[in-house]
Amino acid sequence: MDVTATFQLTPREFRSALRNLPVLRRMRVLAVLIALVGGIVTATGGHDGWTPLGTGLVLLVFGELGVVRLGTRRSAPLIANPWTVRLTDGCYQLETNATTAKVGWSLYREVSEHGGFWYLHQTNRAVSFLPKQAFPEHDAARVAAFFAARLPKLPRPWYRRVLLLG
Incomplete structure (x- = not known):
């Protein structure tokens, strides 16, 4: 991909x-x-x-x-200019006017969806987000399928479900 x-x-x-x-x-x-x-x-x-x-x-x-x-x-200043995101089989790459980051998928543990965004959870607990609307419909479906296959949703402990903590 x-x-x-x-x-x-x-x-x-x-x-x-x-x-x-x-x-x-x-x-x-x-x-x-x-x-x-x-x-x-x-x-x-x-x-x-x-x-x-x-x-x-x-x-x-x-x-x-x-x-x-x-x-x-x-x-x-960061959101005043466009962001470019590239998703490949090997990594996630983000480029803004202030920074460029390229992170391998091995450093992500899961992806969640909420409020029109995908949230990419890293193993160190940092979270990146991507707006779903940034991708054309056919690409958004490919990205969602890729995330589901590559970074499946982790099971939550019982107490987190009971307390509505995710």
């Missing part, structure tokens, strides 16, 4: 990609659970519920403002 796509992300698309990063999705679930526990404790008459309620809400706001919005602002 040898597929190349050139695309330019809008700030809105970039924010969407950041919001759907697995670590931020987990942080949102955790923040909601903490706030929910605090709300229940407060509603049942406990005065100690304000701390977890406030902590959960602060985590939600920090995730959006501190990570997503600030990350988009800091990445503005």
Whole structure:
């Protein structure tokens, strides 16, 4: 396989990609659970519920403002120009105005899909993302089949499924 796509992300698309990063999705679930526990404790008459309620809400706001919005602002020079992605049988290559990276598939452990993006999970826990819309329909189907064959979705431990953590 040898597929190349050139695309330019809008700030809105970039924010969407950041919001759907697995670590931020987990942080949102955790923040909601903490706030929910605090709300229940407060509603049942406990005065100690304000701390977890406030902590959960602060985590939600920090995730959006501190990570997503600030990350988009800091990445503005990076997303101001087109990105070129090349997927071959041997590697994933990304070229932007700021950097060029070429990474072999042996350094990736799985690919997940969420919110119109493919998220490529590296063995060191770093995550790259690709917008599905960057590829023409016939290439997108080839890429999806390649990902399914090359980087199958890993089984999750039971507790992650129960806690909706991916």
